[in-house]
Amino acid sequence: MDGAVVERLRALHPETTASLLATEAEAAASTDPSILQLCHHRLAHMLGGEVSSPATAVDPAKLAALDSWWDSPLFTDAERAHLAFTEQYVLSVGSISDADVDKLLEFGSPRQVYDFVNALFVMDQVQRLEMVARVVL
Amino acid sequence: MSSSEAGSAPRIALPGGHSRPDWGTPLDDLLADYARAAVRARTVDPYITEIVRLRCAQTHDCRRCAALRATDAVAAGVDEAVVDKIRRWQQSDLPPAAKAALRLADAMILYPGDAGPDLREELRRHFTEEQIAEICLDVVKWSRQKVYVAFRTEAPTWDGLAGVSFDADGNAHPGAPLQTAAATS
Secondary structure (H helix, E strand, O other): OOHHHHHHHHHHOHHHHHHHHHHHHHHHHOOOHHHHHHHHHHHHHHHOOOOOOOOOOOOHHHHHOHHHOOOOOOOOHHHHHHHHHHHHHHHOHHHOOHHHHHHHHOOOOHHHHHHHHHHHHHHHHHHHHHHHHHHHO | OOOOOOOOOOOOOOOOOOOOOOOOOHHHHHHHHHHHHHHHOOOOOHHHHHHHHHHHHHHHOOHHHHOEEEHHHHHOOOOHHHHHHHHOHHHOOOOHHHHHHHHHHHHHHOOHHHOOHHHHHHHHOOOOHHHHHHHHHHHHHHOOHHHHHHHOOOOOOOOOOEEEEEOOOOOEEEEEEOOOHHHHO
16 A cells, blocks of 8 residues: 555554555465456556556566456456456446356356455455545545 | 346355355454454444445445444434435435545545545545544445455345444444334335
8 A cells, every 4th residue: 555645544543554454465465466466457547546566476568458458468368357357346346247256266266266356355445545545634 | 237136146155154254264354353443443423434334335235234224323313214315415415524424435435536635625624534534444344345245145144124233342243123114114
């Protein structure tokens, strides 16, 4: 999370902020970092923001092509499935379908899919918090 | 499309057999710690906290959260008429502080890129910075439901509405069914 936002939140709610940072670290370690970072960047673009930390696990060429992932040859089928899920998750989580989850299950076990969605949740929320807190606090 | 139209059976089998909506992973445990910490921060009054929680539930289509009512908020005036107004809060006669809190919630949930100085100005007319930060951190906490909704593991295990209270440590304690017009109709 952006350092300036962290410091502002920490000054106001130190315990909750420390707990959130612990979840962010665990989320990053709990699933495939290259796919999570790709999806984090994609959701940040969709929300109108940028990711504050570098994407160390992602090929820069893929990051550059991320806004056209659906027709770029750089992305694997697994990456496409996770990016498609991410877009639906960001736009309307209530509209995710059985097929959306089944598509992820083609590329991982139920536990791996759960870990990915849980980590995606953390990155999505941190991104939103960062963008809004930077303005309102 | 909402849960009433989409398939709403669980999409993965959880180790706990759906007695709890998560898997019980280390990240789940840390998120539970976060949730308790967020609940323990009580600079915002129960009415505001509850309408923000319900806005998250409505927007994310969380059946479990939408079927709960915080008992301290019910005592503070969050009745079913208020719950209905949250759906169209911009056109409602909810108090200005409530509308400001819901505008902040929507910025977090729906349009973070649209947050601007005018939102900050509106919020500062009603809340301290500590309270604004608490509402933001609460939205993160309540949005935990997005994982449960994605897997549709969030079906309530009760009919109608139930009360919920939080102890001093931040643990949630679901309570008895509530007798309200919405619950009994």
